Amino acid sequence: MAANEFALELRNVFSGYGEIEVLQDVSISVRRNAIVSILGANGAGKSTLLKTIFGIVRPTSGQILLGGDDVTLLPPIETLRRGVSYVPEGRSNFPGLTVHENLEMGAYIRDDRDGVLADIKTLYERFPILGEKRDAMAGNLSGGQQQALEMGIALMLRPQVILIDEPTLGLAPILVTEVFKAIQDINDGGTTVVLVEQNAPRALEISDYAFVLELGRIRFQGPAQELAANEEIIEAYLGER
Amino acid sequence: MPIELEIFFEHILNGLTLGGLYALVTLGLALTFSVIDLVNFAHGDLFMMGSYTLFVLLTLESIVLPYWLIIPIVIVAVAFYAVVLERVAIHPIINKSWRTHAVTTLGLSIILQNAALIIFTGDPRQTPTALTASIVSPFGIRISMQRIVVLVVTIVVFVGLQWFVRRTKTGKSMRAVSQNPAMCEVVGINVRRMATITFAIGGAITGLAAVLIAPLFSVFPNMGALLTLKALAAIVMGGMGHVNGAIYAAFLLGIVEALFGGYVSFAYKDVISFGLFILVLFVRPRGIFGRRVGL
Amino acid sequence: MSQGAARSTRLPRWGRVALAISLVLLALALPRLTSSGYAINAMITTVRWMIFALSFDLVAGHAGAVSLGHPVFFGVGAYVAAILGPRLGLTFISDMLLAAVLMALLALLAGIAFFRIRGVTFAIGTLGAAIIAQLIANNAFTITRGPMCIQGVARPELTIPFTETTLRVAEPIQYYYLSLPLLFITIIIYLALTSSRLGRAFTAVREDEVRAFAVGVSPLRYKLLALTVGAGIVGALGSFQAHYVTVVCPSEMSLALTTTLLIIVFVGGVGSFRGVMIGALIFSILPRLLEAGGTQAISPALQQVVYGVILVAVMVFMPGGLDDLVSRVTRRLRKAGPREEQQP
Structure with missing residues (x-):
């Protein structure tokens, strides 16, 4: 099956807290051993996306696949057992x-x-x-x-997949470099990385692929270098930190 | 030794025994408080239930159980009572505010005290053991073996618990729960299971306290209420959630009470310990020893 | 408890006025329906618990400060009537006023001290203070006569205005009519403090003190207001109680009163006028119904067990209390039933 080409897939996922739907129709594919960045403004739903993958927030519809296996409604402990680790924000x-x-x-x-x-x-x-x-x-x-x-x-x-939420928030610039280097190290060790970052330019530097979230929907996606070169996108969604 | 000095040492010894009682009761309460952030106003009633369990076991007509066998039975029994309370009434409200916690556990306390009143009547009961009657007199101070056992056991339990929370996986994860419950979910620690384990351990320590200390006092239905409050006072004085501080404060309360009761006024000894508690509350709201994170 | 629930079950204005008037008339007419002193005593008890619980709910429900020392103000109020009253040569009314003022002052001082303490520590501290007060009442024999109690507190004597006649109050029915004004005053104060802008400020303080502070509500001032007023009311009530039973004992500030208050307020519906009133009614009448209905009297201990079970069950299954239940039921009835009130 070609499914195993992807470490992680989300298909048409809707998710949120109670009545409030944060993620709307989000589909994401993450290749094995890639570093994939999730970018977007505050409140775009980036953290909710990671929480939904990990199982802290339950999707209301859609599918989440790990290496081709359906893990959509599994609780965090089961996600952990299947090789997904999560580094929360803060x-x-x-x-x-x-x-x-x-x-x-x-x-x-x-x-x-x-x-x-x-x-x-x-x-x-x-x-x-x-x-x-x-x-x-x-x-x-x-x-x-x-x-x-x-x-x-x-x-x-x-873990086979590690979900990292805003690792550089509030860190001094020198440390930011170190954290990104560490993430690359982790990836070199064979772990797929899903990274949520505010600092888009730096994140794109180390990423293979990126998704841009806006108000809970995927606006753009593409290889990191392409996104980094697309001034329109940088300007509109990722410009100011 | 001059008689004044002898009396003084007797008061100190009484204070240490009382402190040991308070410390053991405080230990169980402080443990649940720091791990799951819940103040259990029914904690002293677990001590009462343990004491009545001891009373029942001592007065069984069919068989005469030796004290050394009764001790583990009471420990297990009180651990069991604690787990039942946790499962039935405390778990469902664990994520609610402290007001809900306080009112619910006070409700449990009402139930337990009055159930005891119905089953055992209000008459004070005695639970003498072989050890209460055996008096030793080192340095001319008369002291019952039971009191010596209480002191030794308090210290052993205290040290043992320290070892447990520092060195074992379960102990470490209890500290983890007390410090960051949200993070526990991320690493796969089952917070609910840890809460139950904590209640079981707290109950076991309280059972041990009851089986050792009830023989020194009378057993009656609302004996737990005052103990709960003494333990709470010790916890606040020790700096909420700082278990070691609470234990020191428990001994301090015991000694102050014994000295004040011996030299000034027996009737007002509880007034002085609660007065001390309120004074600490106003002067050092974070406790004598300051607040520390978690266990 | 929530605003939405309250609004959806609220009667139109004329309906509320009509309901209030008919309830007042009912309260006035009630003793006429029976000649049994037992029933009238039950009514007085009910009124007493309503006053007690409303004053407690101001503090615990609206200011969010679950004080476990509320009965101290009741007990000390009673002692004021028994000890200070005769020495100062005060009459019934001035006695009650003195108790109210002194307890409000005491509460102000206690509040300044205790409101520095937050969260569950506040509950623990107030419980400690209550125990101290009770121990002193029990042991300060020369002042309170301890568990022997102070007996023979004077029955009220009222001078009727514009006449020379003095009314000596002794009958239960007279006490009942004397207690009603206290209840009405309490209700008016309670509603004035908890409705409109002030009420919203209280809610803000209870839900989130830091946020309340940020929007310009001083939590301390509101909490002090609630505590002072609540203590004043219950101090007057204590004085009334002393003149009614004519005996004052240390048990007037016992923990059992605190637990009954918690039961009434939390089972009825914390922070809700209707809930607290229903709670007070139920827990005043229930034990008497059990006594009158059953062939044998229910023991106080068993009654307490039942109360405790009800309290824990409500906290676990129905945190909004009876008030919330009533709201839900009426909403459902209104949805299901024919909507007559829409026709003019």
Whole structure:
């Protein structure tokens, strides 16, 4: 089946909170091992899109496929088990747990203790700063370090797909570069990345493909380079941050 | 030793026992409060239920159970009561406001106290054990074995719980729930299951407290009400959600009460401990030890 | 409870006036329907709980401050009538006024102190203060006579204006008519504070203090207003109670009163006039119906168990209380039934 060409597919998805429908008829295909950006203004429904994929928000109609399997109405725990990790927007760690314990919590649904410890070790090699701070409380880390930790938490399940929501929000420019580099690293490791970003130019730099959401609908889609070159789109939807 | 000093030490020992009682009751309440952010006004009634369970087991006519066997039975029983309360009444309202929490658990408290009144009448009951009668007198201070056991067990439970929440996976995930429940869903921690486990552990500790401490006092239907409030006072004084702080505050309350009751006025000893609590509330609303995140 | 529900079941203006007048007339005529002192005592109890619960709902329902110390103002109000009244040579009315003023002042001070505390800590703190007050009442023997109670509080004597006659109040029916003005005043104050602009300010404070502050409503001032007024009302009620039963005991501020208040207000419908009134009516009449109807009297403990179960069940299954239920039922009836009121 050609379905396996895509790690993730949304077909005509409608979704939202109660009476309010945020996403309207959204169809998205994400190729394996790609970095795909979801762009758009505030309130366009980008975060809702990630939450719907992960299962926190239930779609009212449409279909969500993971590697060709229907996962439309599955709860988050089942999405996790099928290899999708989610890094929510804002601070999403356990501030009173140490860095090490946070990573252990990331591996909560795994039962192989030794494997988990080995993975944490690998992660410390990839993000040396986390290794240095392994016994520090997460709440005491800097913003950039916490963002690295949060991606680390998501990586503990060795996900096939990782959903990242606004990872650079409120970070200093130097750290923004580091975060994007880390996302590329994750992708190089064989993980498909779905990235929601405000900083469209930077996101497009590392992305293979991008979708532009406006008021809950897909307005444009295309290879990242094409979108980045299309001044009209940049101007109209992605211009000012 | 001069008699004044002897009396002083006896008051201190009484205070430590009382503090141990408050600390054990506080521990269970503080645990549920910090993990699921719910103040259970029926918590002291779990202690009452444990005490009556002990009373029933001691007065069984068909068989005479040894105390060492009764201890685990009561612990399991109270853990069970706590889980039933959680499943029936607390889980459905867990996402509501603190007002709903307070009113619902106060309702549970009314039910439990009056049910006990119907079943056991209001007469105070005694639950003597072999240990209450055995008196030891180190350094000339007379103290019952039961009190020594209470103190030792309080410390062991406290240290054990520390180990549990720091070192075990379940303990760590309890702390995770207390710090960021929304994030728990993201990593797959079942918050509902953790709430039940927390209630079971809190209930078990309260059961242990009841089976050890009820023999030192009388058992009566509304004995839990005052205990709930003492535990709440300790939690507020310790800095809401700061379990260690609450335990120190519980011992402080016990000692202050014993000294005030011994030297100034027995009738007003509860007034002084609640007065101290209210004073702390006004002067340091975040508790003596300050607020810390989660467990 | 929601605005929408209230509006959809609201009667037209003339209907409300007619309903209010007929209820007042009913309240006035009620004792004439029976000669049983028992029934009249039940009526007085009902009026008392209505006043008590309305004053509590101002604080807990409208200001959102679930105080577990409300009965303290009732108890101290009663002690004011029993201790201060005779020493100052006050009459029934001035006694009630004194109790109201003193309790309002006490509430103002307590409010300034306690409203710095937020959330559940407020409930815990007020519970602690209530326990202290009760312990003092029980132990300050020289002042309160402790559990022996102060007995022989004078029955009211009223001088009828423009005549020389003095009316000595002793019969239950007289007390009933004396209690009605207090109820009417309470209702007027309650409605004045909770309707219109002021009411919306209260709702804002209850729902979200920070947001209320942001739109220019000072949460502290509204909470203080509610607490002071509520305490004044219940202080006067305590004074009335002292002159009615002529005995004042520490149990006048017991926790059992708090739990009954919680039951009335939360089962009836927190923050709703209709709900609180229905709640007070039900929980005043219910125990007496159980006593009168059953062959054997129901024990107070069993009654409390039943109350507790009702309270927990309402919190779990019907958080809007009876008021919400009434709204839903009437809405459904109106939808289903012929819409006669549309014809002129």
